[in-house]
Amino acid sequence: MFRKLYLLFGFLTLGTAAFGQYRGWSLDTVNELKNVPKSVRDNPGSYRSVYSGYHHYTGGK
Amino acid sequence: MGAGTPPLPGPPKPQVKALNCPKCGAAITLRCFGQAETVVCGSCRCILDAKDPNLAILQQFEIKTSDVKPFIPLGTRGKLRGTDYEVIGFQRRHITVEGITYSWHEYLLFNPYKGFRYLTEYNGHWNDISICKQLPMMEGGFSAGAGGAANYLGEVYRHFQTSDANTDFVLGEFPWQVRVGEHAVVTDYVRPPRVLSSEKLDKEVTWSIGEYMYGREIWDSFKLPGSPPEAIGVYENQPSPVTTNVTSIWLVFAAFAIFLLALMAGFDLRAKKEPVLHETYLYNRADAKGEPSFVSDVFELTGRTSNVEVKTYAPVSNHWVYLNYALINQDSGQAWDFGREVSYYYGYDSDGSWTEGKQNDSVVIPSVPPGHYYLRIEPEADPSLPNISYTVDVIHDVPVFGIYAIAFVALLVPALLISLRAYTFERSRWSESDHPPIQISAMTGSSEDDS
Numbered sequence: 001m002f003r004k005l006y007l008l009f010g011f012l013t014l015g016t017a018a019f020g021q022y023r024g025w026s027l028d029t030v031n032e033l034k035n036v037p038k039s040v041r042d043n044p045g046s047y048r049s050v051y052s053g054y055h056h057y058t059g060g061k
Numbered sequence: 062m063g064a065g066t067p068p069l070p071g072p073p074k075p076q077v078k079a080l081n082c083p084k085c086g087a088a089i090t091l092r093c094f095g096q097a098e099t100v101v102c103g104s105c106r107c108i109l110d111a112k113d114p115n116l117a118i119l120q121q122f123e124i125k126t127s128d129v130k131p132f133i134p135l136g137t138r139g140k141l142r143g144t145d146y147e148v149i150g151f152q153r154r155h156i157t158v159e160g161i162t163y164s165w166h167e168y169l170l171f172n173p174y175k176g177f178r179y180l181t182e183y184n185g186h187w188n189d190i191s192i193c194k195q196l197p198m199m200e201g202g203f204s205a206g207a208g209g210a211a212n213y214l215g216e217v218y219r220h221f222q223t224s225d226a227n228t229d230f231v232l233g234e235f236p237w238q239v240r241v242g243e244h245a246v247v248t249d250y251v252r253p254p255r256v257l258s259s260e261k262l263d264k265e266v267t268w269s270i271g272e273y274m275y276g277r278e279i280w281d282s283f284k285l286p287g288s289p290p291e292a293i294g295v296y297e298n299q300p301s302p303v304t305t306n307v308t309s310i311w312l313v314f315a316a317f318a319i320f321l322l323a324l325m326a327g328f329d330l331r332a333k334k335e336p337v338l339h340e341t342y343l344y345n346r347a348d349a350k351g352e353p354s355f356v357s358d359v360f361e362l363t364g365r366t367s368n369v370e371v372k373t374y375a376p377v378s379n380h381w382v383y384l385n386y387a388l389i390n391q392d393s394g395q396a397w398d399f400g401r402e403v404s405y406y407y408g409y410d411s412d413g414s415w416t417e418g419k420q421n422d423s424v425v426i427p428s429v430p431p432g433h434y435y436l437r438i439e440p441e442a443d444p445s446l447p448n449i450s451y452t453v454d455v456i457h458d459v460p461v462f463g464i465y466a467i468a469f470v471a472l473l474v475p476a477l478l479i480s481l482r483a484y485t486f487e488r489s490r491w492s493e494s495d496h497p498p499i500q501i502s503a504m505t506g507s508s509e510d511d512s
């Protein structure tokens with residue numbers, strides 16, 4: 001019984017991995033946005049990243 | 062059947078024979094015809110000779126009757142594995158191991174056509190036991206100095222325990238000369254759910270084969286009121302809850318791991334890994350006082366929806382740069398916004414030399430449809446850094462090995478859990494045997510001794 005379940009689970013896992021790879025999944029987190037104005041190309045300053053000004057000094061031991 | 066046909070010959074109908082105890086006069090009931098050798102008076106605990114018409118007293122024993130109460134009362138009838146049986150005898154036996162006494166109950170069942178059968182109960186664990194039809198063969202090599210193994214009907218049973226069993230309470234009828242204080246050497250060999258037992262009494266050895274039963278089955282068979290006592294611990298021949306062969310699970314896991322490796326190699330070969338942008342930019346703090354953001358040239362992503370890797374390299378040394386990125390589809394306005402830090406520090410302290418961070422960074426944007434894209438980049442940098450150049454690479458359709466790592470762990474965890482479950486169960490089982498697993502405490506003790 002468990003062996004059958006494990007087989008099913010294994011095939012699902014492998015299938016998911018293959019599908020994810022095919023569809024270009026990633027483990028990184030990025031923020032997806034819709035309808036960014038076309039004017040950004042000509043005027044990059046008209047767009048502000050959600051991460052802008054987010055960074056703080058963290059370097060060094 | 063015609064009117065003149067005589068009735069078919071058959072076994073006599075069972076009849077109960079009523080007698081009285083010669084000591085106390087209490088009624089004695091004999092249920093198994095002439096097959097009983099001894100019968101015990103339930104009133105005065107006299108063991109009587111059932112073959113003697115006068116029921117000669119063979120032994121009398123004293124015990125607190127409240128201490129011993131059979132779960133299945135004598136005379137109870139039930140259907141066990143398709144055959145009707147009546148409980149005619151009951152005895153309590155015990156062994157003493159390292160000063161601890163372990164008691165179990167044995168019920169003698171009788172069917173006039175099928176003969177005798179036994180049920181044993183220990184801490185809520187039951188066994189259906191019958192006499193072996195064939196003499197088991199002994200096998201050696203199970204463990205040095207141990208009782209070896211026994212082969213019965215082609216199946217190997219591992220030695221579990223050899224102990225001295227003593228009878229300390231009897232009730233009902235028995236087809237042998239039962240006595241309280243009777244002493245026998247009992248050796249158990251297990252192959253769950255079965256147990257093969259040899260019982261040596263003087264020079265006579267009796268072999269029996271038992272099969273584990275759950276209390277609920279016994280209660281249902283004899284239609285007993287209430288619930289069976291809850292099983293405590295793991296019994297010697299109790300079937301493992303892990304019904305699957307653990308080796309087969311690991312074989313399946315190995316097959317999956319190989320398949321996963323093949324999948325990884327296949328996708329790695331198939332991935333385009335197409336460089337679509339390679340630019341080096343200069344961050345100049347003086348220039349950045351105005352609007353620091355800018356956009357890259359437009360590049361095209363072709364083919365199916367896939368991922369995009371953005372790699373950044375900055376030759377920082379005890380400094381940092383931070384880049385606010387936005388990958389923007391110039392046609393649809395769809396964008397992916399993310400920030401990446403590149404920092405690299407090093408130094409020397411009382412612990413020795415140290416480094417932290419890297420001069421390069423990589424991020425993979427998932428599921429980007431084909432189209433024309435550009436990057437909006439807004440750099441920030443360490444205030445002490447006047448200027449720095451950095452390189453941005455955009456690569457289309459790259460393999461993500463982390464997905465395979467997650468899949469590997471997902472496949473590994475159930476196999477590990479099932480193995481651990483099986484291992485702990487078997488460890489509990491054998492810890493009660495003559496061959497206990499090595500105890501961690503014992504190992505710790507020996508290491509301390511060594512030190």
